[in-house]
Amino acid sequence: MPAEKSDQIFKAFKQLHQSGKKALALLIDPEKIGTESQFKRLIKQAYQDEVDFFFIGGSLLTEKNVDKTVMRIKEVCADIPVVLFPGNVIQISPLADGILFLSLISGRNPELLIGQHVTAAPLLANTKLEVLPTGYMLVNDGQISSASYISQTIPIPNNKPSLAKATALAGKFLGLQTFFLDAGSGASTPVSKEIIKNVKQATQFPLIVGGGINSVEKARNAWDAGADIVVLGNGVEKNPDLLTEVLDFMKVYNLSLNVN
Numbered sequence: 001m002p003a004e005k006s007d008q009i010f011k012a013f014k015q016l017h018q019s020g021k022k023a024l025a026l027l028i029d030p031e032k033i034g035t036e037s038q039f040k041r042l043i044k045q046a047y048q049d050e051v052d053f054f055f056i057g058g059s060l061l062t063e064k065n066v067d068k069t070v071m072r073i074k075e076v077c078a079d080i081p082v083v084l085f086p087g088n089v090i091q092i093s094p095l096a097d098g099i100l101f102l103s104l105i106s107g108r109n110p111e112l113l114i115g116q117h118v119t120a121a122p123l124l125a126n127t128k129l130e131v132l133p134t135g136y137m138l139v140n141d142g143q144i145s146s147a148s149y150i151s152q153t154i155p156i157p158n159n160k161p162s163l164a165k166a167t168a169l170a171g172k173f174l175g176l177q178t179f180f181l182d183a184g185s186g187a188s189t190p191v192s193k194e195i196i197k198n199v200k201q202a203t204q205f206p207l208i209v210g211g212g213i214n215s216v217e218k219a220r221n222a223w224d225a226g227a228d229i230v231v232l233g234n235g236v237e238k239n240p241d242l243l244t245e246v247l248d249f250m251k252v253y254n255l256s257l258n259v260n
């Protein structure tokens with residue numbers, strides 16, 4: 001019998017989308033977490049600053065330590081959702097709360113549109129992980145990111161909102177219910193406001209935006225354009241104070257929207 005699944009994470013995503021309240025996800029790369037004490041400090045900081053979600057994953061993870069990373073987060077804060085953001089099927093951990101079941105709809109690589117999913121589905125059915133069907137779109141101006149290289153796909157050009165909109169609409173018509181626009185980790189230019197606006201307006205579903213967001217201003221641009229959840233990865237790896245700065249700003253931003 002398949003394990004019973006909760007729908008708490010998708011409910012939280014929908015609540016954000018419906019209320020207009022903004023949220024932040026901290027992306028943890030299990031292979032870039034530094035020493036035990038540095039990692040504990042970061043997770044405690046995220047907890048105190050009230051981060052909304054932890055995302056865990058990477059384009060290419062070479063050590064099998066996703067389980068251990070989830071456990072170490074849960075030891076410090078059990079009540080913040082830990083969501084897998086997997087580059088492939090071996091990054092599944094039954095200890096997390098949910099999984100972004102990404103289909104790379106900006107690409108034409110069948111393995112990442114449906115292949116990994118067929119391998120993962122029976123495993124996921126036997127876990128309590130909440131499965132979040134997510135249209136994953138890489139958007140970039142030609143810079144090769146780990147995700148575009150590993151997936152061997154061409155991102156949607158950042159100045160072609162009509163292509164992004166058509167792709168997202170196709171994802172919506174296929175039944176996807178969350179969308180993730182990613183410029184790729186460490187991108188020099190984040191996803192454009194125009195693309196975020198178009199995809200949000202076309203899908204009317206929760207929207208996650210990440211890649212190259214390494215300042216309060218870039219986070220604000222993404223939220224202003226329609227992102228519900230902004231993802232921070234490399235920026236916080238380089239400067240943990242960025243997390244506090246962005247979360248402090250987000251609280252004021254949400255107060256100004258009067259949606260708390």
Ligand SMILES: CC(C)=CCC/C(C)=C/CC/C(C)=C/CC/C(C)=C/COP(=O)(O)OP(=O)(O)O
Pocket residue numbers: 029056057058059060085086087088089100101102103104112113116117120136145146147150151185186233234
């Ligand atoms: C459905 C399942 C289980 C797997 C399929 C997953 C898909 C479609 C993946 C799409 C392509 C891909 C390789 C995505 C990776 C996204 C990710 C976790 C990026 C995190 O950043 P990195 O690209 O690892 O950044 P660094 O190079 O900075 O480490």
Ligand SMILES: O=P(O)(O)OC[C@@H](O)CO
Pocket residue numbers: 027147182183184185186187209210211212213231232233234235
């Ligand atoms: O590491 P950064 O540039 O913040 O990107 C995060 C994530 O969206 C990458 O897939």
Ligand SMILES: [Mg+2]
Pocket residue numbers: 029057058059060185
């Ligand atoms: Mg990585």
